[in-house]
Amino acid sequence: MLSERRLEVLRAIVQDYVGTEEPVGSKALTERHKLGVSPATVRNDMAVLEEEGYIAQPHTSAGRIPTDKGYRLFVDRLAGVKPLSTPERRAIHNFLDGAVDLDDVVGRTVRLLAQLTRQVAVVQYPSLTRSTVRHVELLSLAPARLMLVLITDTGRVEQRVVDCAAPFGETSLADLRARLNSRVVGRRFADVPQLVQDLPESFEEVEDRATVSTVLATLLETLVEEHEERLMIGGTANLTRFGHDFPLMIRPVLEALEEQVVLLKLLGEAKESGMTVRIGHENAHEGLSSTSVVSVGYGSGGEAVAKLGVVGPTRMDYPGTMGAVRAVARYVGQILAES
Amino acid sequence: MLSERRLEVLRAIVQDYVGTEEPVGSKALTERHKLGVSPATVRNDMAVLEEEGYIAQPHTSAGRIPTDKGYRLFVDRLAGVKPLSTPERRAIHNFLDGAVDLDDVVGRTVRLLAQLTRQVAVVQYPSLTRSTVRHVELLSLAPARLMLVLITDTGRVEQRVVDCAAPFGETSLADLRARLNSRVVGRRFADVPQLVQDLPESFEEVEDRATVSTVLATLLETLVEEHEERLMIGGTANLTRFGHDFPLMIRPVLEALEEQVVLLKLLGEAKESGMTVRIGHENAHEGLSSTSVVSVGYGSGGEAVAKLGVVGPTRMDYPGTMGAVRAVARYVGQILAES
DNA sequence: GCTGGCACTCGGACAGGGCGAGTGCCAAAA
DNA sequence: TTTTGGCACTCGCCCTGTCCGAGTGCCAGC
Numbered sequence A, B: 001m002l003s004e005r006r007l008e009v010l011r012a013i014v015q016d017y018v019g020t021e022e023p024v025g026s027k028a029l030t031e032r033h034k035l036g037v038s039p040a041t042v043r044n045d046m047a048v049l050e051e052e053g054y055i056a057q058p059h060t061s062a063g064r065i066p067t068d069k070g071y072r073l074f075v076d077r078l079a080g081v082k083p084l085s086t087p088e089r090r091a092i093h094n095f096l097d098g099a100v101d102l103d104d105v106v107g108r109t110v111r112l113l114a115q116l117t118r119q120v121a122v123v124q125y126p127s128l129t130r131s132t133v134r135h136v137e138l139l140s141l142a143p144a145r146l147m148l149v150l151i152t153d154t155g156r157v158e159q160r161v162v163d164c165a166a167p168f169g170e171t172s173l174a175d176l177r178a179r180l181n182s183r184v185v186g187r188r189f190a191d192v193p194q195l196v197q198d199l200p201e202s203f204e205e206v207e208d209r210a211t212v213s214t215v216l217a218t219l220l221e222t223l224v225e226e227h228e229e230r231l232m233i234g235g236t237a238n239l240t241r242f243g244h245d246f247p248l249m250i251r252p253v254l255e256a257l258e259e260q261v262v263l264l265k266l267l268g269e270a271k272e273s274g275m276t277v278r279i280g281h282e283n284a285h286e287g288l289s290s291t292s293v294v295s296v297g298y299g300s301g302g303e304a305v306a307k308l309g310v311v312g313p314t315r316m317d318y319p320g321t322m323g324a325v326r327a328v329a330r331y332v333g334q335i336l337a338e339s
Numbered sequence C: 001g002c003t004g005g006c007a008c009t010c011g012g013a014c015a016g017g018g019c020g021a022g023t024g025c026c027a028a029a030a
Numbered sequence D: 001t002t003t004t005g006g007c008a009c010t011c012g013c014c015c016t017g018t019c020c021g022a023g024t025g026c027c028a029g030c
Helices: A004-020 A026-032 A039-051 A068-078 A086-097 A102-117 A170-184 A189-196 A206-224 A236-241 A246-258 A260-268 A318-338 B004-020 B026-032 B039-051 B068-078 B086-097 B102-117 B170-184 B189-196 B206-224 B236-241 B246-258 B260-268 B318-338
Strands: A120-124 A133-142 A145-152 A157-163 A231-234 A276-279 A291-298 A306-313 B120-124 B133-142 B145-152 B157-163 B231-234 B276-279 B291-298 B306-313
Touching: A004 A026, A004 A039, A004 A068, A026 A039, A068 A276, A068 A318, A086 A102, A086 A318, A102 A120, A102 A231, A102 A306, A102 A318, A120 A236, A120 A246, A120 A260, A133 A170, A133 B133, A133 B145, A145 A206, A145 B133, A145 B145, A157 A206, A157 B157, A170 A189, A170 A206, A189 A206, A231 A260, A236 A246, A236 B246, A246 A260, A246 A306, A246 B236, A246 B246, A260 A291, A260 A306, A291 A318, A306 A318, B004 B026, B004 B039, B004 B068, B026 B039, B068 B276, B068 B318, B086 B102, B086 B318, B102 B120, B102 B231, B102 B306, B102 B318, B120 B236, B120 B246, B120 B260, B133 B170, B145 B206, B157 B206, B170 B189, B170 B206, B189 B206, B231 B260, B236 B246, B246 B260, B246 B306, B260 B291, B260 B306, B291 B318, B306 B318
Parallel strands: none
Antiparallel strands: A120 A231, A120 A306, A133 A145, A145 A157, A276 A291, A291 A306, B120 B231, B120 B306, B133 B145, B145 B157, B276 B291, B291 B306
């Protein structure tokens, strides 16, 4: 177990390194922080911290930098979440209040997060399966061609064209539309499958039954498809602030960010509730092994319907970033609840 | 006027520089290309080309590199458009054929273009104003709340929520829906405003007239709004192949790419028909002053409904890039026409 | 357990020298 | 007039050696 002072030394190292981007030595530490001990003592503590794997030195005769394990300890035990300043809060409100539709909300959120944290922001669209149905619409585009439109309580709209084997009459269409809506409106998407499974049987015409089945199949397919998991990223220009070695780091990160699948997995790995911080090698994807990901769920009501977060160098201002991410997530939740 | 041989020298310089990324000297030129003259002659030609501003030398005693003006001449008079290889064509088909909806088409196109050209790809969604209406749908979400859904022949779907002052009955709604569709289906969006302007008057109830006006206002607003001009970008990881000085160049480019407005303006400046190549400082945005943009319109029928293109270093393989951009645009056009 | 002192290590910055690619100019050849 | 070979010159790059200083580890003393 590390003594209180050693933890204090680690905290100081992290803070200084995040600020200066340079390995921090014992002398500088004692000058900038009131540790109440001499550099020599700090050196001993550093030796222990290094022994334990919390810090490392890039080369002999250089200062120390925190390891992933060091950041982990810092985040878990040494750092709080820094609340935002009043101007920052106001900025969030100003920025988000003018949004007109869901695309706009997500777009603004991405830009806001990127600006606030000065890092790469990732925002997932509210997931279908966790939302509730506001309305289901069926329209006929051509005799044997329907369009299915789903509207969620988070304002998301999903549409899909359905080709039927046989023409489907207007009355049957109205009928199906009414029944469908009466069953699913207000329910969670996750519950939809079992709510509609017996619908085809209630139609008399054989052809109609087939059509209804096709429509329902499309509906269910829409719900499970990966396509539901859209996301938006922004602030990639902030990658240039990565550090001196950014030319080497930036490429794998950009590549990872281009792969929606990777990002979705990244967010998917985060805890369901509360904020998740994944540091360096804790991220499965190796392109992201020198980045940290701070993510949190957000939602219109009590529970999360999607996640958002930022990706930045492991050497990031964790308290500030966590504060910004949390604040934005909360406010986006409110916005969605209102709309 | 430059002699034939001098043009040949310029062409050789561009080709070599694009290939090697290094200033090219007179000796190397004569070795790699069969110019039939000695290095000394080439030196004289180079002196003239430099005098005229087509090439420049980064420092004394280094080789020459093409200037923007040099690339311009190269593109205009010296280079053809390189047709794609058979495997490349096949790749386009394979890649694009599986698309299920418009988002998917655009997404695949972006990835395809980025991969083919190894540069940053930008694809604009088919514009509303140049598409034709396939269907207009009105649904009632709540008594005084409607949803307007627009479907275009290019498969694009746009929806908007309309809040009305007064409730709007089901019959009025059906009535409006029918009238609206009978007037606009199959027409170009650009013509919609004048086609619907007298609709409110045909309703008897004063309240209904107000509602109809509101709905139409929203409809027209949807058409003109910037929001219509969505686009998707991809392949930003290719920016790392920019050259040795990429750490300096990449930032302004990333910043420019984040600004949809900038990109839209960029594409907007391109010619309506045929391919447009903007080289270096020809681009208005200064962050892009060391990049070239190759863009072209694409569309489902004869005329262009949107544009797509790539952004890369001025030192790019113009013939190859132009070939890829043109081929992709053509095939996307076909895909859209079929769907 | 803390502190001051001390020798040691090593990376980074700086300067000088050699190398070589490339140039410009010029006089001679075609 | 154009092309060519020759030649002196320039200058960026790389390699080397040196110096400097920050930072370390260790140790003896408090």
